[in-house]
Amino acid sequence: MRLVQFVLTAPKASRVAVVGDFNDWDPSATPLARSDGGSWIAAIPVSPGRHVYAFIVDGDRWVSDPASPLAPEDDFGIRNSVIVVGGQEST
Amino acid sequence: MSRIARAVALLALPALAWLATAVSAAPIDKRLAERLDPATAEEVWKVVEAAGAQGVPTDPLIVTALEGASKHARPERIVAAVRERSAALLAAKEALGPESTAGEITAGAGALMSGVPRDTLVRLRQERPRGSLLVPLVVLADLVTRQVPVGTASMAVLHASRIGTHDADLLRLRSRVEGDIRRGVSPAAATIARLQTLGLGDAPAPPVRGSPR
Numbered sequence: 001m002r003l004v005q006f007v008l009t010a011p012k013a014s015r016v017a018v019v020g021d022f023n024d025w026d027p028s029a030t031p032l033a034r035s036d037g038g039s040w041i042a043a044i045p046v047s048p049g050r051h052v053y054a055f056i057v058d059g060d061r062w063v064s065d066p067a068s069p070l071a072p073e074d075d076f077g078i079r080n081s082v083i084v085v086g087g088q089e090s091t
Numbered sequence: 092m093s094r095i096a097r098a099v100a101l102l103a104l105p106a107l108a109w110l111a112t113a114v115s116a117a118p119i120d121k122r123l124a125e126r127l128d129p130a131t132a133e134e135v136w137k138v139v140e141a142a143g144a145q146g147v148p149t150d151p152l153i154v155t156a157l158e159g160a161s162k163h164a165r166p167e168r169i170v171a172a173v174r175e176r177s178a179a180l181l182a183a184k185e186a187l188g189p190e191s192t193a194g195e196i197t198a199g200a201g202a203l204m205s206g207v208p209r210d211t212l213v214r215l216r217q218e219r220p221r222g223s224l225l226v227p228l229v230v231l232a233d234l235v236t237r238q239v240p241v242g243t244a245s246m247a248v249l250h251a252s253r254i255g256t257h258d259a260d261l262l263r264l265r266s267r268v269e270g271d272i273r274r275g276v277s278p279a280a281a282t283i284a285r286l287q288t289l290g291l292g293d294a295p296a297p298p299v300r301g302s303p304r
Contacts, residue, residue: 025158062162072235077162086226
């Protein structure tokens with residue numbers, strides 16, 4: 001597992017969460033913490049490989065990560081972002 | 092048979108049938124049961140069980156359903172998405188071979204769903220019959236995600252595998268292509284340029300189109 005930092009700038013948000021295939025898309029699993037300058041940050045362990053994810057702002061607004069490419073797959077109508085985590089595969 | 096015996100037998104039949112069902116079917120994954128309505132959870136679970144019986148990893152299917160649940164997708168859309176991923180997992184396993192790991196099959200399915208042709212997976216396994224294909228498959232899908240044409244991305248990863256490129260160097264190539272694209276280089280040009288510098292250490296970035304060399 002590698003520690004991956006997720007960051008979203010959302011100064012007007014009251015809460016932000018990251019959801020993805022690494023936390024069962026659970027909106028309550030990984031809340032971000034507010035940081036300086038309106039940024040929200042969370043660092044969580046993620047297994048090596050390609051992962052798709054998104055941010056949920058204020059409980060109901062889905063936002064893709066402006067710092068990452070969008071996934072080409074059908075995402076149930078809400079585009080996901082993609083991140084690649086390097087490292088050795090565990091067998 | 093006496094009337095009493097017949098009555099007992101008739102009463103026992105449903106109980107026996109229920110018992111047979113309960114013993115043969117594994118319980119629905121708790122995550123599905125908690126986050127999907129019962130009918131959808133059951134439909135999804137049927138797909139999951141069928142996929143598991145064919146030896147493909149099932150967690151990606153459950154996670155796909157959970158994604159749909161979180162995005163409030165229609166039940167039929169969730170089931171369709173799970174079936175689509177199940178088909179991709181099976182196709183990846185067939186292309187990569189029966190000895191493939193769960194990670195390779197999952198990454199292979201991701202590549203197929205990104206538009207990578209099945210033949211590329213077959214050829215990747217031929218280039219690397221024993222080593223893990225997780226990183227090449229991940230890099231391949233990621234390049235396509237970044238708008239590198241499928242043919243160029245496939246050629247690049249196959250070539251890198253053919254010349255024995257280490258996973259760390261392949262990941263570095265991916266990272267450098269990403270940086271070049273951010274600087275304005277076309278995805279195809281970035282990939283080809285970086286491919287030519289594989290194993291040559293910190294090669295300079297290819298020039299942005301229109302900028303002086």
